[in-house]
Amino acid sequence: MSSLTLSGIKKRFGKVDVIRGVDLEVEDGEFVVFVGPSGCGKSTLLRMIAGLEDITSGELRIGERVMNEVQPARRGVAMVFQSYALYPHLTVRDNMGFGLKVRGVKPEERASRIAAAAAILKLDALLERFPRELSGGQRQRVAIGRAIVGEPDVFLFDEPLSNLDAELRVHMRSEIAALHQRLGNTMIYVTHDQIEAMTLADKIVVLRDGIVEQVGTPHELYRRPRNLFVAQFIGSPKMNVVPLADVELPPGLVAPANAVSIGMRPEHLAITNPGSGIVSGRVAIAEYTGASSLLHVELDSGAICLVVHQGDEPQAGKRIDLRIDTGNLHSFGADGTACGPPTGHPRS
Amino acid sequence: MDALTPRRLRLINQICWTLALCVAAIPFLFPFIWMVSSGLKSANEIFGSPSIVPRAWQWQNFVEVFSYQPFARQYFNSLYIALTVTAATLLVSSLAGYALARLRFAGSALIGLFLVSALMVPEEVTILPNFFMMRRVGFIDSHWPLILLPVFGPQGIMATFLMRQYFMAVPRELEEAGKMDGLSRFGVWWRIAVPLSRPALAAVAIITFLNSWNLFLEPLIFVSSLEKFTLPLALSNFTDPYGAPLWHLQLAATTLAVVPILIVYVIAQRQIVESFALSGVKG
Amino acid sequence: MGQPATMAARAQRNDAPWLTLKMREAMEAWLFLSPTLAGFLIFFVAPLVAVLGYSLTEWNLLSQQATFVGLANYDDALMRNADFWHVARNSAVFALGLVPLNMALALLLALALSGRFRGVVVFRTIFFAPVVTSAAAWAIVWKFQLQGEAGFINQVLAGIGITGPNWLREPNWAMAAVIVTRVIKMVGLNMILYIAALQAIPRDYDAAARLEGASGLQIFRMITWPLLGPTTLVIMVITTIGSFKVFDHIYLMTGGGPENGTLVLAFYIYQQGFEFFNVGYASALAMIMFVIVMALTVVQLALRRKDT
Numbered sequence: 001m002s003s004l005t006l007s008g009i010k011k012r013f014g015k016v017d018v019i020r021g022v023d024l025e026v027e028d029g030e031f032v033v034f035v036g037p038s039g040c041g042k043s044t045l046l047r048m049i050a051g052l053e054d055i056t057s058g059e060l061r062i063g064e065r066v067m068n069e070v071q072p073a074r075r076g077v078a079m080v081f082q083s084y085a086l087y088p089h090l091t092v093r094d095n096m097g098f099g100l101k102v103r104g105v106k107p108e109e110r111a112s113r114i115a116a117a118a119a120i121l122k123l124d125a126l127l128e129r130f131p132r133e134l135s136g137g138q139r140q141r142v143a144i145g146r147a148i149v150g151e152p153d154v155f156l157f158d159e160p161l162s163n164l165d166a167e168l169r170v171h172m173r174s175e176i177a178a179l180h181q182r183l184g185n186t187m188i189y190v191t192h193d194q195i196e197a198m199t200l201a202d203k204i205v206v207l208r209d210g211i212v213e214q215v216g217t218p219h220e221l222y223r224r225p226r227n228l229f230v231a232q233f234i235g236s237p238k239m240n241v242v243p244l245a246d247v248e249l250p251p252g253l254v255a256p257a258n259a260v261s262i263g264m265r266p267e268h269l270a271i272t273n274p275g276s277g278i279v280s281g282r283v284a285i286a287e288y289t290g291a292s293s294l295l296h297v298e299l300d301s302g303a304i305c306l307v308v309h310q311g312d313e314p315q316a317g318k319r320i321d322l323r324i325d326t327g328n329l330h331s332f333g334a335d336g337t338a339c340g341p342p343t344g345h346p347r348s
Numbered sequence: 349m350d351a352l353t354p355r356r357l358r359l360i361n362q363i364c365w366t367l368a369l370c371v372a373a374i375p376f377l378f379p380f381i382w383m384v385s386s387g388l389k390s391a392n393e394i395f396g397s398p399s400i401v402p403r404a405w406q407w408q409n410f411v412e413v414f415s416y417q418p419f420a421r422q423y424f425n426s427l428y429i430a431l432t433v434t435a436a437t438l439l440v441s442s443l444a445g446y447a448l449a450r451l452r453f454a455g456s457a458l459i460g461l462f463l464v465s466a467l468m469v470p471e472e473v474t475i476l477p478n479f480f481m482m483r484r485v486g487f488i489d490s491h492w493p494l495i496l497l498p499v500f501g502p503q504g505i506m507a508t509f510l511m512r513q514y515f516m517a518v519p520r521e522l523e524e525a526g527k528m529d530g531l532s533r534f535g536v537w538w539r540i541a542v543p544l545s546r547p548a549l550a551a552v553a554i555i556t557f558l559n560s561w562n563l564f565l566e567p568l569i570f571v572s573s574l575e576k577f578t579l580p581l582a583l584s585n586f587t588d589p590y591g592a593p594l595w596h597l598q599l600a601a602t603t604l605a606v607v608p609i610l611i612v613y614v615i616a617q618r619q620i621v622e623s624f625a626l627s628g629v630k631g
Numbered sequence: 632m633g634q635p636a637t638m639a640a641r642a643q644r645n646d647a648p649w650l651t652l653k654m655r656e657a658m659e660a661w662l663f664l665s666p667t668l669a670g671f672l673i674f675f676v677a678p679l680v681a682v683l684g685y686s687l688t689e690w691n692l693l694s695q696q697a698t699f700v701g702l703a704n705y706d707d708a709l710m711r712n713a714d715f716w717h718v719a720r721n722s723a724v725f726a727l728g729l730v731p732l733n734m735a736l737a738l739l740l741a742l743a744l745s746g747r748f749r750g751v752v753v754f755r756t757i758f759f760a761p762v763v764t765s766a767a768a769w770a771i772v773w774k775f776q777l778q779g780e781a782g783f784i785n786q787v788l789a790g791i792g793i794t795g796p797n798w799l800r801e802p803n804w805a806m807a808a809v810i811v812t813r814v815i816k817m818v819g820l821n822m823i824l825y826i827a828a829l830q831a832i833p834r835d836y837d838a839a840a841r842l843e844g845a846s847g848l849q850i851f852r853m854i855t856w857p858l859l860g861p862t863t864l865v866i867m868v869i870t871t872i873g874s875f876k877v878f879d880h881i882y883l884m885t886g887g888g889p890e891n892g893t894l895v896l897a898f899y900i901y902q903q904g905f906e907f908f909n910v911g912y913a914s915a916l917a918m919i920m921f922v923i924v925m926a927l928t929v930v931q932l933a934l935r936r937k938d939t
């Protein structure tokens with residue numbers, strides 16, 4: 001009932017094509033995250049779903065209805081803005097009740113819905129305050145509360161956590177996840193932070209330059225990125241990509257015919273005995289981060305390869321060899337598309 | 349002992365400046381003092397020795413002002429016209445200013461340009477056709493021209509641009525939140541944009557009110573009967589049968605017209621001065 | 632999720648479903664603009680067209696109706712009628728006297744009053760007070776003070792042994808008096824614009840220049856004045872155009888006299904149109920005024936564009 005279907009959605013601002021044809025299915029109750037670099041059109045896509053931007057071409061359905069030309073408030077969606085957009089001249093209570101009032105919900109019902117939302121979000125003590133008297137996290141909660149009380153079919157979030165400090169961001173992230181568990185609504189969430197995307201999403205949509213690069217579960221995107229862009233965008237630190245020629249594939253293993261480069265995630269690489277690794281190089285820098293160290297290894301070809309290393313970090317300047325489980329290898333063609341892992345693993 | 353420490357030098361410097369400013373202030377301040385004092389003198393004393401304190405305080409000047417011509421009525425005219433013009437200007441200019449600031453439609457830039465072009469054109473240029481038009485519709489010797497022309501004239505357009513400037517600074521997401529909450533466009537304007545633009549509205553109100561209150565050319569041209577006069581016109585109308593000014597009455601009446609405005613000005617001077625600064629920077 | 636039924640029902644309603652979002656926004660915009668645009672067309676565009684039309688006709692008390700005469704009125708004004716050039720000269724003298732005096736005084740006052748010291752607000756309030764006073768009241772009070780022998784100014788002058796002229800009855804003195812009293816009335820406005828501009832100049836510049844040993848005058852010449860450039864330009868154009876509009880002040884102080892010595896363009900238009908009922912001729916004058924003001928506005932826009 002509150003599924004979404006986007007087919008061939010395009011958006012053009014003046015002469016610039018910002019969204020260049022997006023097809024997407026969102027199922028009822030799904031948590032979908034749009035992720036991509038700055039300026040790729042995430043907000044624009046979300047705002048088209050909300051009705052804040054008109055759709056240049058294509059079709060948007062929410063549930064069964066075509067919503068292209070339906071006014072925002074009539075779409076059954078609610079939005080949480082990056083700046084929270086709380087009405088500065090209204091108290092928290094009135095901010096949350098504003099939409100209900102506009103829609104003609106009776107005062108008693110209004111009060112009970114506000115109370116219910118306030119309870120969920122632990123806002124009870126703050127209801128009489130004005131937005132300027134709240135901390136960032138509290139404002140964030142009020143913004144979410146304002147969305148909840150309208151009982152929308154679909155929640156839209158545009159980078160709701162980007163104005164919070166790191167610690168609060170992690171905390172609010174889990175609260176939003178809990179909220180989704182509890183309400184079970186369809187939620188669409190925009191972020192450029194891939195960790196947020198990975199932790200929250202049922203389904204991630206990676207966008208670049210107004211085009212969907214890949215849609216899938218976090219696992220799928222991590223394990224089987226469809227192209228170099230997704231491979232390097234998902235995962236932190238980002239995937240090492242080295243020319244096929246610089247890699248010493250284990251005996252018996254063959255890269256696909258059209259592969260030109262090999263991708264290896266830093267966390268999959270490990271130091272091994274000299275001569276037995278897939279690549280070798282010199283430790284340029286070793287950064288100690290607590291749980292692990294991040295090694296910058298300068299390969300013989302001159303490329304830098306990152307390695308997440310557990311245990312004692314090796315001396316800078318030391319020569320090391322790196323190994324990887326062959327299942328974790330990725331390979332990419334000349335145009336950047338993934339062409340499957342090297343195959344022909346030698347059977348013993 | 350060194351007499352000229354930097355500190356003393358600064359002090360002397362400051363005293364000199366203050367003295368200079370005091371002298372400079374005389375022609376700005378004195379006319380008001382002289383106006384009040386002369387308005388309290390008798391017709392004879394007014395041309396006597398230039399003493400600031402009247403020899404005999406003629407309070408009855410202020411009574412006579414009201415019997416010489418319908419001054420109370422004229423006072424009321426100025427007040428209600430200025431209030432009407434202010435209210436209408438606030439409404440009309442903030443609606444138009446909002447559309448120019450926020451709404452996307454073909455021709456928006458062109459309309460802005462057209463309106464700007466009218467901003468600078470003096471009333472004198474269009475006053476003749478406006479006069480004939482008003483005569484056609486029977487608005488001569490009525491207050492309609494004094495209300496309509498300022499609301500839609502350069503002053504109104506200036507107000508429109510002032511509002512537009514301010515509306516552009518209202519966070520867009522706030523208005524979008526209002527839309528998501530179910531407000532119509534009119535609702536967004538009225539319940540979000542307008543409440544958040546109080547400083548601009550106040551500036552427009554202050555300038556518009558004063559402008560209407562001080563309007564001279566339009567009343568001179570459009571109004572002929574004494575009961576319809578506004579203050580600026582009435583003030584110069586205290587004359588003897590030969591047309592020579594009855595100064596004691598003229599100055600008493602002028603005092604009555606000016607002093608309330610000055611009192612409000614002194615109380616709210618910061619706000620009023622800022623309003624003018626805001627509109628001037630734009631213009 | 633609470634009541635999906637009501638939510639769905641609510642979502643079904645969409646008033647005027649044939650409207651696209653874009654059309655809706657455009658419609659709303661025109662609706663919001665409609666009072667302003669209607670007023671603009673009725674009270675500005677139509678009259679402007681009309682005044683152009685009138686200016687091509689002979690229409691006065693004698694003729695009682697408009698007859699087309701082509702550019703005769705312009706020819707009359709610019710070529711034949713000596714009055715026009717006299718008026719133009721008066722307007723020019725008025726502007727050339729008023730604008731520099733106003734701006735210089737405004738800048739001087741602003742420099743003195745842009746800082747923070749005790750009494751600064753009082754002074755600002757005093758210098759600005761005439762701006763909020765009606766031109767009528769201001770003109771009446773000054774006319775009173777500037778009378779021949781009995782006027783306050785001349786009595787003071789007499790006190791120190793000077794016989795003042797009959798200010799408003801001698802053409803040159805009348806012009807000077809009208810200019811000076813107008814400057815006193817309006818200088819406060821430019822003063823606060825300059826103060827705002829001065830206060831917007833970062834203090835670091837000043838401090839840095841002082842560290843390098845620049846004198847106050849040097850700082851003004853090398854730093855303050857150039858930074859005030861845009862403000863000066865705006866003030867100059869506003870004040871110049873404003874000086875063309877002045878009507879009430881002159882009407883009440885001198886009535887254009889003596890010997891038409893203070894008859895300026897705005898007044899001349901009024902006189903020809905509403906006192907002598909030379910509608911055609913007055914309209915030609917109005918068009919000339921329109922062209923002058925437009926030219927000034929365009930110059931300002933061009934200069935400002937170059938500036939940024």
Ligand SMILES: Nc1ncnc2c1ncn2[C@@H]1O[C@H](COP(=O)(O)OP(=O)(O)OP(=O)(O)O)[C@@H](O)[C@H]1O
Binds near residue numbers: 018036038041043044
């Ligand atoms: N109103 C507009 N007019 C013209 N161009 C626009 C407008 N809004 C957005 N754009 C352009 O569309 C592109 C996508 O913008 P959008 O805001 O959707 O990016 P985003 O993915 O949300 O980026 P970010 O992570 O920085 O928020 C950008 O290049 C932007 O400059």
Ligand SMILES: [Mg+2]
Binds near residue numbers: 042044158
């Ligand atoms: Mg964005």
